[in-house]
Amino acid sequence: MADESVDSKQNPRVTRRTFLGTTLAGGAALLAGGSDAIFGASSATMNPATNPTWQLGGDLPVNRLGFGAMRITGEGIWGWPPDRNNALKVLKRAVELGVNLIDTADAYGPETSELLIAEALHPYPKGLVIATKGGLTRPGPSQWVPNGRPEHLKQAVEMSLKRLRLERIDLYQLHTIDPKVPMEASLGALKEMQDAGKIRHVGLSNVSPEEIVRARKVVPIVSVQNQYNIEDRKWEKTLVYCEKEGLGFMPWSPIGGGRGLKPENALEKAARDRGASVIQVALAWLLERSPVMLPIPGTSSIAHLEENVAAEKLKLTPAEWKAIERET
Ligand SMILES: NC(=O)c1ccc[n+]([C@@H]2O[C@H](COP(=O)([O-])OP(=O)(O)OC[C@H]3O[C@@H](n4cnc5c(N)ncnc54)[C@H](OP(=O)(O)O)[C@@H]3O)[C@@H](O)[C@H]2O)c1
Numbered sequence: 001m002a003d004e005s006v007d008s009k010q011n012p013r014v015t016r017r018t019f020l021g022t023t024l025a026g027g028a029a030l031l032a033g034g035s036d037a038i039f040g041a042s043s044a045t046m047n048p049a050t051n052p053t054w055q056l057g058g059d060l061p062v063n064r065l066g067f068g069a070m071r072i073t074g075e076g077i078w079g080w081p082p083d084r085n086n087a088l089k090v091l092k093r094a095v096e097l098g099v100n101l102i103d104t105a106d107a108y109g110p111e112t113s114e115l116l117i118a119e120a121l122h123p124y125p126k127g128l129v130i131a132t133k134g135g136l137t138r139p140g141p142s143q144w145v146p147n148g149r150p151e152h153l154k155q156a157v158e159m160s161l162k163r164l165r166l167e168r169i170d171l172y173q174l175h176t177i178d179p180k181v182p183m184e185a186s187l188g189a190l191k192e193m194q195d196a197g198k199i200r201h202v203g204l205s206n207v208s209p210e211e212i213v214r215a216r217k218v219v220p221i222v223s224v225q226n227q228y229n230i231e232d233r234k235w236e237k238t239l240v241y242c243e244k245e246g247l248g249f250m251p252w253s254p255i256g257g258g259r260g261l262k263p264e265n266a267l268e269k270a271a272r273d274r275g276a277s278v279i280q281v282a283l284a285w286l287l288e289r290s291p292v293m294l295p296i297p298g299t300s301s302i303a304h305l306e307e308n309v310a311a312e313k314l315k316l317t318p319a320e321w322k323a324i325e326r327e328t
Contacts, residue, residue, distance in 0.1 A: 148178030
């Protein structure tokens with residue numbers, strides 16, 4: 001998509017502050033006892049918006065804060081990362097911290113994100129859900145060209161299976177609707193792959209509610225991945241549709257993407273009061289915003305990963321929520 005190509009550093013990212021004492025403690029608690037250990041309660045007793053897990057497709061329990069594996073590739077989401085060993089470490093650390101939903105795409109690299117995931121994590125730990133996508137091709141760095149032709153998509157599924165060393169992909173998302181191809185044809189190809197046992201669940205990306213309705217006439221849809229963060233809510237209607245229909249909603253660029261969030265923003269006060277970073281509050285805000293929200297922040301840094309995962313246990317009070325809403 002257009003925004004996938006944006007990797008600008010022109011606006012300064014908000015300052016990172018330390019979320020005192022929580023990051024590593026959070027990781028340790030997750031390591032010791034899974035996400036319930038952190039929350040100290042069974043999910044059944046919780047407000048759904050604060051439930052730390054989500055049943056993707058009704059049968060794949062995932063911790064709601066996932067990891068986006070687009071940023072572990074090279075500059076312009078092209079080629080291998082400058083430090084390949086570090087990328088492998090980031091992926092391993094994500095799983096150690098309790099992340100069990102990793103988002104990727106054949107287009108990231110292209111291919112290198114999927115290859116790194118397999119290299120770092122295969123044989124995969126039980127319960128790890130890898131969500132990949134197809135339907136965007138990469139003629140060069142920072143270039144993204146849709147291809148939703150059925151033959152292309154079927155081949156893309158086969159190639160992702162090989163790279164990820166999987167027999168079946170848990171979640172395969174149509175990366176974008178190709179304006180040159182009727183979406184029914186693209187989704188028909190994914191349904192064929194699902195019927196052949198190569199895809200467990202199908203998801204969509206960059207779609208309106210009307211497009212989801214059309215897609216669901218062809219194949220069951222379990223999730224949608226659209227751009228969404230506290231400062232960019234243009235896909236609000238899609239989120240509301242997902243919430244109403246019980247579909248997972250994976251906001252991409254959940255912390256503002258390559259540009260980051262605005263330097264002065266509505267999250268600053270809550271962050272200051274909590275000794276948290278603005279990014280952690282942005283993620284906590286998303287998790288609180290909807291029970292179907294599955295943020296997939298991306299990073300190539302272990303320190304940022306640890307900071308992001310720790311946001312899972314930062315709960316905003318109603319007063320903080322109201323103050324943030326007033327200012328955005
Ligand atoms: N479906 C689609 O069309 C689409 C489009 C874009 C992205 N996606 C998916 O969504 C995921 C997330 O999107 P995104 O990567 O664009 O945006 P994002 O997660 O909002 O932001 C990633 C950027 O934030 C930085 N960052 C991460 N954690 C940080 C922290 N704690 N402190 C300071 N900076 C931090 C990263 O740099 P560092 O590496 O330096 O940490 C990176 O530049 C992607 O990985 C991909 O899986 C999907």
